[in-house]
Amino acid sequence: MPLHWVGYLVVLAELAVLVTVIEALAARKGASIIGLSSRGRRLLFIASMGFVVFTWLVYLSRFIVLDFTLKEVAEETSYGMPLFFRIGASWAGGTGSIFLFSMILAAIGLALAAGRIDDRLIAYHGGIVLFGLLYVLLSGGLERASGLPSGLNPLLKSFWLYPHPLATFTSYAFIAAAAVAYAAERRRASRIMAGVGWILLSLGLLLGGVWSYVTFGWGGYWAWDPVETSELLPWLILTAYLHGMGWLRDSDVMLYTSAMSVFFATFMVRTGLSPLHSFAGSTFADLLLLVPAAVFAYPALKGLPRFFSSLWRSLTSRKPVRVALAATVLALGYSHLVVFASLAVPAAIHLAGMEASIPQGRSGVAYYHPLLYPVLVVLMLATPLCMLEPATWAPYIALAAGTLFASVLMVAMTVRGLLVWSPLSTTMTNAMISFALPLAAVAAAAAIYSLFLNAYRRRILNACRALIHIGLAVLVIGILVSGPYAFKQEYMVEVNLKPGHAVDLGGGVKVELLGYSYSLDTKSYISPLSYRNTLPVAMAMQALAALSHIYSMEQRALTVGYAKLKAHGLAGLVDLEGKRLHIPAKAFAITDHTELHIEMNITRIGLETFGGGHAATVNAFPVMVASMLIKARGPLAVNISAGTPLTLDFVNPLVFKVDDYTIEVSEAQLHFFNIYQAMAQGSPTPARIRSLGNNTYLASPVTLIVTNGWIKHGNKTLGVPIQLSTDEAMYLSVKSSEAALQRLFSNPLVAELLKTGRLQRIADEVMRGRNLPLPEKIPETAVLHLKLRIIEHGRSHDVDASIRFDANGELAGIHGLVVKVLPISIGPDNIYVAIYPPTYPNQYGWHDLLLYYLNKTLPGIRDPAKRLGILLAFTAGYLVDVLKQNQQGALQLLLQAAENLYNVTSHYHSIITSEGLRIAVKRIPMIDLVWAGALVMMLGEAATLIAVSASWRRRRGS
């Protein structure tokens, strides 16, 4: 695919960086190519890094002006998108995010160039930027596109589009830069960048959790989704690095491993192994990301043996603080290995073309938690040692012993049922929480004590470190207590909220719906035409073709089939359906060795096919619906009940006349329900059977299917079963499913297209590869605005909330409804509230916003073909999960559902008053500790970095 002109600009930037890198490498070997001095090379580096930043700004400008000819812009924006999201869309895609990463790296390079910079740093740093830009070029986002916008993923259209990706990719850039700076022996710069990278990566992880919490409506902040797990990977080993840095030899192995993990994480996110976050399919370019990973893996692996021996020496050194730090490094390194293996092995299997899955959700909890719990225990036990730095072991042993004793007591209490944290979790889970809590509490206490002691003794660096660990301990406590509640869906309770009513949410909180209103965003539009390749549109196309086909079949059946039946002499029998008949008939019959006298009053006669017969013919049987009086000679051996049919053998044929037909029945099947009613409803309604005593029964309605007999018409005699041609059989089946089909064909949209023959023409074109007829532009968003009142222990405050429906989500098959999440804070706890619009009370459960959206949008589409097309696409999108499961009847279901949706939408009025909003509620204890702890951790490290650089400056000055 040809590149957009921005792509060529990036090629230029790539070349500039390439020249810079080659020149620096050559200069190191002593042979300069261009003949630049070291100052010249430095200027070249600054120029190329600056050019990369400039290129990114140009790329950003394409988003701001909505240049849909750039593929990345087309994939992530929509007509009339607000500026806020236009800028954010620039890093929302696979290409854009790595472009952002490269740009930040380039900016860091510029900052580094302000100080000393040697050829090694130029070469290494430029090298990573080189790879980043190469990925950007090869991943397809900079190609020329058709100029039609698809719209941003509905879940990304929120404020969190900025903080989380920005923090994450900036941190990745800093980590990579720290690793290369270390390799180029810029140790101090490396230390600062590693620290900044750690803070931002922690922030990125935290923001990812918060985003998930306030957006998805499940009430959790961590689900072991492969993208989350991938982002955790570099964090684990980077934290280990920060604990070993400075005193543990060869700890740079960990820094390189962290940089390797960064690229590995970006690769994992693109493999499609995660249901979330999959950028559109993986390409060759994604494999390219493994190259820098391998480049960083090399020095890591090389230094590994020496690193392990240093670690071992420290572990066995008997100095309490040394041992504690070494244990921390070991524990974090082990956790890194566990997580890495859980990602790399499935990725390798997936690359080899086989099916693989990564532990996630419940399986994630089952896999990771048992493996990582010992790490938590070790870290919490090591923290007091590091915080208090005792010179001998005895005092710490007493502390550890007392803490473990408390842990054992807590577990005993939990097992006894006195203190159960999560009633819906297993005893094992509760015991694990109880065991770890005293450890975390003592760790927190040690850190707090250390903070005050060191602050008092003016040891600022130690005080800052203590602050970090206060945050860690608080985070751990928060995760232990809130974890099961946040994760488990079983704690969610559903209640209905109707306008003017208040609902009790528990915990002393009530919520009331004061008012609501709807609006359609008239500024943002998307183009459905850009959704040609999605599953819903494909299904809609098939349904359209099927519709036309069914119609042609029906027409043929009604004409050709009917004619053949007439020739057969049976047309009159079929046409007896629906007429009110009262035909008496009686006879003797034997069923199961018992003689019966039957008197019946026939109210309906027809002809039905039940399958069977040869390939070219179909068997048909006369069918009668009647009320029947049965007198049995003796008790009936079989049960007369609705479920079991009776086989009747007539002693003398049951004969009756209707119009100019004479029907003789010699053998029949008696069913105790009305077969026509059953076909219309889908399931039989049992007949009313009254026992009149003396083995006499009155049953109504019953169905008698003639299995053997004669039909005489004029001078023709036909034997039952009757052999019918396929056309005649088709006519019969069309007649019996008449109601459903007629509804479909009389639908105004469809009828109009059928009348002019247009439907058949469009169906033909679609079958030949043309696209589904769709409107050029449709509004992107419909919003339900809510005014809520939250009442907490008597105090109330009003809240405006809105639920959003993004049309492009439905067309893409990922559902466009964005639930509104309202977390209500009570102390450190949250009452998690997720608000859904009401659903229409039929089997499809259309949600209110979809109905509103279509009600406002469909009439504006003039062309009935396009209206039908978009209706089918939305229906398919809404029911995509059901349709995927039910392959056989999918098209029929889709057509019927679309017809139903059209009707409901045409007569739409809001169902909030009748159905009420659906509210899902969950109470989550101590979740604020999770956010607070993480933030304190980051603040602590930030303070540490400031203190470190201040002390360097002091040393330099003195």
Add this chain to the structure above:
Amino acid sequence: MRLGGGFRESREAVHMLAVFVLGIVVLSLVAGYFYINYVRAEQESPLMKGVVVALFWSETCPHCLHILPYWRQLEAQQPLAAKGVRFVDVPLQSVEGPALFHKYGVFETPTIVVLRNGRLVAELPGVTGDSASELLAKVERLLSESAALSAAAPGAATSPPSGGGLLALPLLFAIGLATAFSPCALPVLLAYAASGRRLNPWLCGLSGFVGAGVLALVVALAAGVVVRALVFLPLLLSALLFYAGVLSLLGVEAGASLGRFASMPGCLMCAVYPVLAAQCSLPVLIAGFAGVAAAASPLAALAFAAGLAVPLGLAAKGSTALNRFLERRGLGKVSGVLLIVAAVVIAAVYLVGV
């Protein structure tokens, strides 16, 4: 005699002790908060106490909506209040609804359920009625059939045992003993005695008895309050005991030096001794009184005081075999063992339930 291990070690031990106490405080805050808001709140739901007649209903069930107004009348009048029976209703469409329906196995609505202290004793599924009195009659029949109001002992909801009973007094005597052997303070006393100041053992013992008794009463009162608010705190405090015991066993001493007390008269010294000793053993006292004794029992206080006074008097005597043993590093071991034993016994008593 040596007053303590290396000065540094002693300081570190003090830090560790402070950290441990602070850790227990943090743990108590977390566990206490959770207990009060989640565990106890559920136990104190109106359904868990006494005899309750609850109508389980659902908004989507027409029969329910039919009888609901009559049931509301019963809830307003509470006609069986004199017999201690309360009328309530549980809608399915509420936050607690589904859990309660599941807990009591209600599948049909409307269903009337009779609960006694939270346990199901009778139910009447598919109940119908056309007036409040008709429903009341059905409820009364249900109550009489199920003997829900019988005088049989009401099942107690899970409440922690107040424990102790027979064991309380000897245990508190033992705690008194352990307190006396406090590594914080006993060295001071021994040094005082060895320094030649006159110390009448009987007088010392008596003063110690009085001082300890006062201290014990104060602590018992405080502990009583603490017990009611945080039921499991004594259990955690036994952890403190354990910790102190291990510390002692390892021969780490943390505490006072002789200097401050050199000029004090003998009996004042002995009276104040319990407070000194309590620096290290305060958790001992709180745990002992809270976990074992049910209330501020004067007898318990006396037992403790006696336990403390006896060794005090012996120690004051000066050079006895006991003193010689204690001087030879035996102090730590005795104290440590006593503390650990007390910790384990209190924990076991509490958990097993007396």
